Amino acid sequence: MSRYFKSDNTAPVAPEIMAALQAANEGYARGYGDDPWTAQLEQRFTKLFERDVKVFPVSTGTAANALALATLVPPYGAVLTHEEAHIVRDECGAPEFMSGGARLILTGGRGAKIAPETLAAALDANPTSVHTVQPRAVSITQATELGTIYQPHEIAALSKLAHARGLRMHMDGARFANAVAALGCAPADITWRAGIDVLSFGATKNGALTAEAVVFFSPEHVADFEFRRKRAAHLLSKMRYVSAQLLAYLDNDLWLKLAGRANALAQRVATAAGSACFEPVEANEIFLQLGDARIAALRALDFEFYDWGASNSGQARFVVSWCQSEDDIEALCAALRELLDRD
Amino acid sequence: MSRYFKSDNTAPVAPEIMAALQAANEGYARGYGDDPWTAQLEQRFTKLFERDVKVFPVSTGTAANALALATLVPPYGAVLTHEEAHIVRDECGAPEFMSGGARLILTGGRGAKIAPETLAAALDANPTSVHTVQPRAVSITQATELGTIYQPHEIAALSKLAHARGLRMHMDGARFANAVAALGCAPADITWRAGIDVLSFGATKNGALTAEAVVFFSPEHVADFEFRRKRAAHLLSKMRYVSAQLLAYLDNDLWLKLAGRANALAQRVATAAGSACFEPVEANEIFLQLGDARIAALRALDFEFYDWGASNSGQARFVVSWCQSEDDIEALCAALRELLDRD
Amino acid sequence: MSRYFKSDNTAPVAPEIMAALQAANEGYARGYGDDPWTAQLEQRFTKLFERDVKVFPVSTGTAANALALATLVPPYGAVLTHEEAHIVRDECGAPEFMSGGARLILTGGRGAKIAPETLAAALDANPTSVHTVQPRAVSITQATELGTIYQPHEIAALSKLAHARGLRMHMDGARFANAVAALGCAPADITWRAGIDVLSFGATKNGALTAEAVVFFSPEHVADFEFRRKRAAHLLSKMRYVSAQLLAYLDNDLWLKLAGRANALAQRVATAAGSACFEPVEANEIFLQLGDARIAALRALDFEFYDWGASNSGQARFVVSWCQSEDDIEALCAALRELLDRD
Amino acid sequence: MSRYFKSDNTAPVAPEIMAALQAANEGYARGYGDDPWTAQLEQRFTKLFERDVKVFPVSTGTAANALALATLVPPYGAVLTHEEAHIVRDECGAPEFMSGGARLILTGGRGAKIAPETLAAALDANPTSVHTVQPRAVSITQATELGTIYQPHEIAALSKLAHARGLRMHMDGARFANAVAALGCAPADITWRAGIDVLSFGATKNGALTAEAVVFFSPEHVADFEFRRKRAAHLLSKMRYVSAQLLAYLDNDLWLKLAGRANALAQRVATAAGSACFEPVEANEIFLQLGDARIAALRALDFEFYDWGASNSGQARFVVSWCQSEDDIEALCAALRELLDRD
Numbered sequence A, B, C, D: 001m002s003r004y005f006k007s008d009n010t011a012p013v014a015p016e017i018m019a020a021l022q023a024a025n026e027g028y029a030r031g032y033g034d035d036p037w038t039a040q041l042e043q044r045f046t047k048l049f050e051r052d053v054k055v056f057p058v059s060t061g062t063a064a065n066a067l068a069l070a071t072l073v074p075p076y077g078a079v080l081t082h083e084e085a086h087i088v089r090d091e092c093g094a095p096e097f098m099s100g101g102a103r104l105i106l107t108g109g110r111g112a113k114i115a116p117e118t119l120a121a122a123l124d125a126n127p128t129s130v131h132t133v134q135p136r137a138v139s140i141t142q143a144t145e146l147g148t149i150y151q152p153h154e155i156a157a158l159s160k161l162a163h164a165r166g167l168r169m170h171m172d173g174a175r176f177a178n179a180v181a182a183l184g185c186a187p188a189d190i191t192w193r194a195g196i197d198v199l200s201f202g203a204t205k206n207g208a209l210t211a212e213a214v215v216f217f218s219p220e221h222v223a224d225f226e227f228r229r230k231r232a233a234h235l236l237s238k239m240r241y242v243s244a245q246l247l248a249y250l251d252n253d254l255w256l257k258l259a260g261r262a263n264a265l266a267q268r269v270a271t272a273a274g275s276a277c278f279e280p281v282e283a284n285e286i287f288l289q290l291g292d293a294r295i296a297a298l299r300a301l302d303f304e305f306y307d308w309g310a311s312n313s314g315q316a317r318f319v320v321s322w323c324q325s326e327d328d329i330e331a332l333c334a335a336l337r338e339l340l341d342r343d
Helices: A015-024 A036-049 A061-072 A094-099 A116-124 A152-164 A176-183 A225-231 A240-276 A292-300 A326-339 B015-024 B036-049 B061-072 B094-099 B116-124 B152-164 B176-183 B225-231 B240-276 B292-300 B326-339 C015-024 C036-049 C061-072 C094-099 C116-124 C152-164 C176-183 C225-231 C240-276 C292-300 C326-339 D015-024 D036-049 D061-072 D094-099 D116-124 D152-164 D176-183 D225-231 D240-276 D292-300 D326-339
Strands: A054-058 A077-082 A103-107 A134-141 A168-173 A198-202 A212-216 A285-289 A306-308 A315-319 B054-058 B077-082 B103-107 B134-141 B168-173 B198-202 B212-216 B285-289 B306-308 B315-319 C054-058 C077-082 C103-107 C134-141 C168-173 C198-202 C212-216 C285-289 C306-308 C315-319 D054-058 D077-082 D103-107 D134-141 D168-173 D198-202 D212-216 D285-289 D306-308 D315-319
Touching: A015 A240, A015 B015, A036 A054, A036 A212, A036 A240, A054 A061, A054 A225, A054 A240, A061 A077, A061 A094, A061 A134, A061 A168, A061 A198, A061 A212, A061 A225, A077 A116, A094 A103, A094 B225, A103 A116, A103 D103, A116 A152, A134 A152, A152 A168, A168 A176, A176 A198, A176 A240, A225 B094, A240 A285, A240 A326, A292 A326, B015 B240, B036 B054, B036 B212, B036 B240, B054 B061, B054 B225, B054 B240, B061 B077, B061 B094, B061 B134, B061 B168, B061 B198, B061 B212, B061 B225, B077 B116, B094 B103, B103 B116, B103 C103, B116 B152, B134 B152, B152 B168, B168 B176, B176 B198, B176 B240, B240 B285, B240 B326, B292 B326, C015 C240, C015 D015, C036 C054, C036 C212, C036 C240, C054 C061, C054 C225, C054 C240, C061 C077, C061 C094, C061 C134, C061 C168, C061 C198, C061 C212, C061 C225, C077 C116, C094 C103, C094 D225, C103 C116, C116 C152, C134 C152, C152 C168, C168 C176, C176 C198, C176 C240, C225 D094, C240 C285, C240 C326, C292 C326, D015 D240, D036 D054, D036 D212, D036 D240, D054 D061, D054 D225, D054 D240, D061 D077, D061 D094, D061 D134, D061 D168, D061 D198, D061 D212, D061 D225, D077 D116, D094 D103, D103 D116, D116 D152, D134 D152, D152 D168, D168 D176, D176 D198, D176 D240, D240 D285, D240 D326, D292 D326
Parallel strands: A077 A103, A077 A134, A134 A168, A168 A198, B077 B103, B077 B134, B134 B168, B168 B198, C077 C103, C077 C134, C134 C168, C168 C198, D077 D103, D077 D134, D134 D168, D168 D198
Antiparallel strands: A054 A212, A198 A212, A285 A315, A306 A315, B054 B212, B198 B212, B285 B315, B306 B315, C054 C212, C198 C212, C285 C315, C306 C315, D054 D212, D198 D212, D285 D315, D306 D315
């Protein structure tokens, strides 16, 4: 049997969440979110974020991102984001679709992070006039697609620039749990306290079956989100089963335990790989410069993972999931040490 | 505790399906449908329909309908459908959204069914020219939104008219199981053998957690469906959990057992209600002309159901679900007999 | 040479307007509306309508209608309108396109006019909920597509109903001049004084080359119209040539003289046709029940006009343009009198 | 009176074209392109391009570009283009709008030209999968937005790369006349013979009132262009007046005479400016590195032109139009020589 490091979304559902689904499966419940589980969500997220929030469950991270952005940005608007962002590379144009054709304006930046000076330059290079699309939002990912993490002050600096120009801040938190676990901060510290207006709060990659939540930190930003969600066919009739997942995910800090474990295991791999890591390992992803021969050798040992970068770049991505076995990690570390002549 | 007859989507998940979810929750599985459960779907649906089909799981019926129609119809196209159709009344414009702005052209028809002569007239009234939207598809619902059922020859007559003009046939099968169970026919008899090109195969209302499938009966009609599904954020990363539901739904004819039970219970309610039924009860929905006083009396007895028609119409809709208790049915029948002075 | 009664848009450009184009063709002028001709428009229309207005030139009536509606209605919105409306039958779905997929909800009504009770019923039949599209505007045509005219109090009654439910009022004024000339009223009387929020002010059918104007009666309704116009490629770089047409159109009441002449000639045809008119002739269009033989006879006499209604309905539409010759009218009247045995 | 070098679209209409409009203004003509002027277009463009073509007049360059691209690219598609392209910077997202949300993927390149190796790298960096937008077209501008010109072999090299991957080639020819006049080539040499599939053939910037044409070099690429044009409100009812402009534009090589004159005058300015030109002057645009003081000095002398680049870049753009006076050119040359200490 192979050892999977392809993605955290190949992992199964955490037992606590599966148990919650079973527990929710009793009797009737009104549809479309008018049920007791969904009713608890707002209170639970309000407590989690230490602020009144509006929460809307959806079933995919792409839905969360694209619907959130469509709510922030008009069809003739634009979203500034990093060229490595999931919304750019992995959503088949969902943000453009949901928004009615808004544009993604791309920036560079080390570790898939946008630096404040880069954002400032991008804003300067895109002045508004009736002849152009209108920048209206910035979207950042936490943890990023390259496994790095924004510090609270880094987010605050971006938000300050964005808000000063009338843009709103969106965070793609598909791996939000990994970021919070790694930083040891309050969820508020990297969201609204740092100027984030809307968060795509992910759970699917970290132990849920299929559950994400769009969290608005200011009620006025919700606008017509509910119509957009319904119209995009993301208002689930049997909503209780998504809400129950989210509640179980938060219960007893399960989300942080699962993410914390994945992060810690990833650190062990990073230590084994040493300088082969071409990005800092700050969450649960490891990016390695291995060369094609070592990549082939690892595959021969039954490790599954993705190639990275251009063809023949010799780069590979490993993602550690919440349920990765000790044995998998041990095996990967040993193989890397041997292949890299590290001991 | 109240007695629920609001909708079949307020019911819980059938134990067999919940067990299948639990069983699927072992180890890793590749994402986005490249898993063993999804791999079985095509073969299972091909056997079910006695023909090679293409099957695509999604999580809501609205997604199934709107994505299927968007694949059949260009932005400047039109879909002919009944004015009571779910795609018209209950999807917040999802077909328009997914298709890039195609139009729904509405017809009347008893029992929410389109009669062939009505379709012919609608086609005549919408000739094509560069100045108008182009009719490209017909969408019918089986069982209909008023609980009636198309006979195979009725569907075939519509398909013949539609195909002769170059239109394709879509069936909204949110309650497809109820129709097949009631007709006692082969699934093929009311789909491709009767000219249906694409089916939204529903399971959520009949015991699944959240699982629907778009079934194409000709591979060429699939076109760019997969891009549209992804772009609309309906390609689930943990697809195995939707596919596992669908497999369990078909195993041992579970789908027909559940739907057959609901249909049979609905017949008992229809018998109790007698001539108060203003639509024939052919599946699991009962539409009653009760008057406001009897409606209030039923609510006082803790029955939950929807008002129907215009305000003060005195009409009500009752939906019987797969898990409706004998006790609920008995109580409703008794209450109706008493209120309607029938014995 | 044939005698044209097909449409008023087959007529040439009025000499006064052609002269204005020539006069505007001197030297440089800043692009995109920042020119002296466009600068005069707002003042001229403000005077015309006895109220501060915002005016935006575009080059087609379909652009005026669809962009105006897209500004009033969100993608999940709906426009209530008559089933004979140009936006329904002759714009290939432009309103749906420009709005991002909003729906047209259709009503009936004699003479292509919506009666207040019909509008009230349509509003009642389309209550708002997250499951449905949201009615946000009513669109009426003045003069209508059947050559009839709304009286000021009829418009006011519709506006009162619409505004009470939060809907806005749009008027398609492709033949606005014919209506004002026929009613002998102030332009304000059938627009803002009667509750109209936005007007598509047509000139192309009544002597312009290609010139229409979107007139907003309240600045806040303009919203993002300018971005939508640009994005739809309807912001002309050499705007002066459209604005110059509109100015000449209003100069010395040219617009009313041209429309008044067409109306008067249409009356002569109506008199000749007598009871063959199946719609009242109130503007410059005549709808006749002739039978197929008489239709053929007229065509044999070199009259050009459109069939109307279903095939073999025996109905025909004649449109009288601003420049219709006396000779054409005389000939048509004589032919009709003879064919209809009227003398 | 100021001396205008802001844009070629601030110039008036060439007398020959105005005369053609006057000549077309006789009697009735069927609407929507079914007129004698439009009927001649296909033959005239077929002769011009030495190949059977399909031609569709529209009134703006943005409409031509966005409708052409929407015909080539599905909503989930992408267009590779230069970051300086008009479709990127000056159309408020019209390509995204018309296509239903397709993406523009941007490249760099000197002189606003895409180099073959840059295109190859961009294609490699955007492999297709269901998770991403699908590159389907390349759009280049001739002459470019920086006043440079692609040689025929440069276009052919790009087309070869694009076609090999299944992408189609679009050319934004807003200044096509300037390119052909400068190259002294056949129009075919830089279009279909070099692999271009669709051309936006511009006339407005070079003497027309408002007239552009979309030229398809293969009938199968036309696809549903006509529905898209109508739906976007760009099918003019009085089409004869646009077609008449295009015919007059081609008569007696007027288009090449006007463009050739502008190009020649621009060369004189380039000579006067010498090394201050930071882009080669190959058509009718001159880009100068002047410094803020000289820019202010020129403005004080009543020259009108646009700043270029970032604020305080000290760069300016001058566009020479077909009707630029000798006096304007002499004055600009003299001022530049003096300011730049050149003599």
